Amino acid sequence: MPKIILENRFNIYQKIIILFVIGFSFLYAISNLLEFDLNFKGYILVIVFVLCYGFLMAFAFTKRGFTKINSKLYRASFVMGLILFKKHIYISEFPKIAILKFKKSQKLPWFYVSKPDLASDFNSFEVNLLNARHTKRNAILDLKKQKNLKPTIEFLTSNFKLKHETYSPSFRSNPRRRR
Secondary structure, rough: OOOEEEEEEEOOHHHHHHHHHHHHHHHHHHHHHOHHHHHHHHHHHHHHHHHHHHHHHHHHHOOEEEEOOEEEEEEEEEOOOOOEEEEEOOOOOOOEEEEEEEEEEEEOOOOOOOOOOOOEEEEEEEEEEOOOOOOEEEEEEEEOOOOHHHHHHHHHHHOOOEEEOOOOOOOOOOOOOOO
16 A cells, blocks of 8 residues: 655644643543542543543644555545545546645744734645646645655656646637637
């Protein structure tokens, strides 16, 4: 099963929110349960909470990428090289791919006291499936690192019948000019 693992699904701020803000309830429950003399049900409950927090940790450190299963393309989330989630991407009506570059910014949540509109700017590279005339596009993944573009294009063009092209839509229905 060919696969390509590209980059982290979450940035550091999102990981902190997942692990500490959302995971706080699990950590609080585990610490409170361990203060008591536990019976069999108590130990089972502690194990369940530890497993839930472990799943939350695995989810926070997932990486995004693509995989090919039975000649179908899937966008997948990986944990230590294993697929945690996958979503089928329909490529039958999209024979071409293109990369579009966008300038994006993300607000930084903990710096609001000194600068209320502090944001981090970055380039986003959107991997798109295109129809033959480039009039329809389907964004399948956003990448933050430019170094991941070449391996992504190579994976998609070598494993599927996709052709990499520069995005150039043709909206005219008749290719001849009308005079």
